[in-house]
Amino acid sequence: MIRPATLADVDGLKAAIVAAYAPFAEQGIGLPPVAEGLEDDVQNNHVWVADDSGIILGGVVLVLKDGHAHLANLAVHPDWAGQGLGRDLIDTVLHAAKAAGHENIVLTTHVDMAATIAFYAKLGWTELWREDDKVRMTTSLL
Numbered sequence: 058m059i060r061p062a063t064l065a066d067v068d069g070l071k072a073a074i075v076a077a078y079a080p081f082a083e084q085g086i087g088l089p090p091v092a093e094g095l096e097d098d099v100q101n102n103h104v105w106v107a108d109d110s111g112i113i114l115g116g117v118v119l120v121l122k123d124g125h126a127h128l129a130n131l132a133v134h135p136d137w138a139g140q141g142l143g144r145d146l147i148d149t150v151l152h153a154a155k156a157a158g159h160e161n162i163v164l165t166t167h168v169d170m171a172a173t174i175a176f177y178a179k180l181g182w183t184e185l186w187r188e189d190d191k192v193r194m195t196t197s198l199l
Contacts, residue, residue: 059149062104062116067095069113070106077115077132086169087190091130098129105149107133107142117146119153126154126198128164147180155198163195 062070074092081088095118098104103119115133119126128150133142154162164182166173168190178184182194 058108059105059145060108062099062106064096064099066106066108066113066116067099070095070104070116073113073115073134074130074132076134076136077138080135081167081170084169086167088167091132102129103150103153105146107137107146109137115142115146117150119150121154121157121159126157126159126162128162131164143176144180151196151198159198161195161197161199163193166192166194168192 071092074095078088078091095104098118098120103121104116106116107114113134114137115131117131118129120129121127128147131143131146131150133146151162163185164177166177168174168187174184174192174194177194177196180196182196185193185195187193
């Protein structure tokens with residue numbers, strides 16, 4: 058079940074995020090601290106979790122600020138990867154951003170995360186630019 062996150066979900070969501078990004082870290086990809094600030098996100102942004110009987114399988118963070126919609130973080134624990142949870146979480150974000158009146162949404166990922174870039178491209182996201190180790194992507198909500 059995908060539902061809005063609460064502060065009680067933060068530890069489980071952190072664990073899912075750390076596990077999801079661990080393979081990239083093991084490859085030596087220099088990532089920002091992807092699991093930091095979740096308490097603030099839950100209180101000040103839009104965060105949803107994929108929950109199976111109290112076990113957090115993954116989550117997504119949507120930031121709506123200054124007239125822009127930004128998918129700030131998406132992670133699914135690798136034990137539950139390949140079951141459509143990532144797509145379901147993205148669909149939740151797209152629906153929320155559209156309902157908030159946005160015409161498009163952006164995300165930023167790492168240039169060395171080729172499978173992640175391909176995943177978003179398969180879902181219809183397009184690249185806006187690449188700079189240093191960042192890739193900015195967008196999709197229309199119209």
